[in-house]
Amino acid sequence: MKNKAFRLIASSLTLRKIAKPKRNITTGCQVDWRHHIIEQTEVSTNHLTPEIPLRLITRNCPLWHQKEDESVFKDPFWAFYWPGGQALTRFILDHPEVVRGRSVLDVGSGCGASAIAAVKSGASQVTANDIDLVAIEAIHLNCELNSVTIATSLDDLIGSQSRGNWEVVFLGDMFYDEEFTDRVHEWTRSLSGSSIFIGDPGRLFLANHPLKKELNLVHRVELPDSSKEENYGFTEGYVWEIVNR
Numbered sequence: 001m002k003n004k005a006f007r008l009i010a011s012s013l014t015l016r017k018i019a020k021p022k023r024n025i026t027t028g029c030q031v032d033w034r035h036h037i038i039e040q041t042e043v044s045t046n047h048l049t050p051e052i053p054l055r056l057i058t059r060n061c062p063l064w065h066q067k068e069d070e071s072v073f074k075d076p077f078w079a080f081y082w083p084g085g086q087a088l089t090r091f092i093l094d095h096p097e098v099v100r101g102r103s104v105l106d107v108g109s110g111c112g113a114s115a116i117a118a119v120k121s122g123a124s125q126v127t128a129n130d131i132d133l134v135a136i137e138a139i140h141l142n143c144e145l146n147s148v149t150i151a152t153s154l155d156d157l158i159g160s161q162s163r164g165n166w167e168v169v170f171l172g173d174m175f176y177d178e179e180f181t182d183r184v185h186e187w188t189r190s191l192s193g194s195s196i197f198i199g200d201p202g203r204l205f206l207a208n209h210p211l212k213k214e215l216n217l218v219h220r221v222e223l224p225d226s227s228k229e230e231n232y233g234f235t236e237g238y239v240w241e242i243v244n245r
């Protein structure tokens, strides 16, 4: 799993193969993801927002060292706290005025850190969205750890006609391939009434995309050593606001 974990967080990864609900072949029952998450992760504060403990797969977890096919999880992106998400969440905690009294959508929420930060910073309503069912379970567990409650959505909102009424939209480390960056860009153009913030460690798909011309840098932070090691040379995290739509 260690190699797998490193590959997962490489800048060129593709996140299309998202975990689907598995069935136990012998019983036909739904897998108890909550149980597996608790068993296979540890509570970590070794990141940029230690005031938000999170259940993550770390080097201390057996799964980190196991082979990919020994894992009950398929592509557990929720089990890592991505550098772009860390920078974005730090920004939310340091600038609560961005969300205070406002409705917030965290798209591709993963472990749920940015959504949790929004609740802690006084947002009026927060929805954590992820198309991975296991991520949604992990988000609920992380909410419990942090004594907050948030709504979750499993819908693929990106590209959907559903506009929602979110005053603030967060995108933490979502620019991992060109086609997906195009999709997200097009979708953000339809959210004309929302403030949109992006957390990113400098991935090329964002740096070289026309979207970059619409961005204003609002926060820059050095990544913790653990994150630098795991992310192939990324050393900083950036938070951008989309301003020129």
Ligand SMILES: C[S@@+](CC[C@H](N)C(=O)[O-])C[C@H]1O[C@@H](n2cnc3c(N)ncnc32)[C@H](O)[C@@H]1O
Pocket: 015, 018, 077, 078, 080, 081, 082, 083, 084, 085, 086, 107, 108, 109, 110, 111, 112, 129, 130, 131, 132, 135, 155, 156, 157, 158, 171, 172, 173, 174
């Ligand atoms: C790189 S991870 C980032 C997670 C978190 N924002 C962070 O920074 O730690 C990307 C997340 O986006 C989710 N995802 C991928 N496509 C999505 C889509 N169309 N809508 C919502 N979530 C999506 C994945 O399941 C994964 O949890």
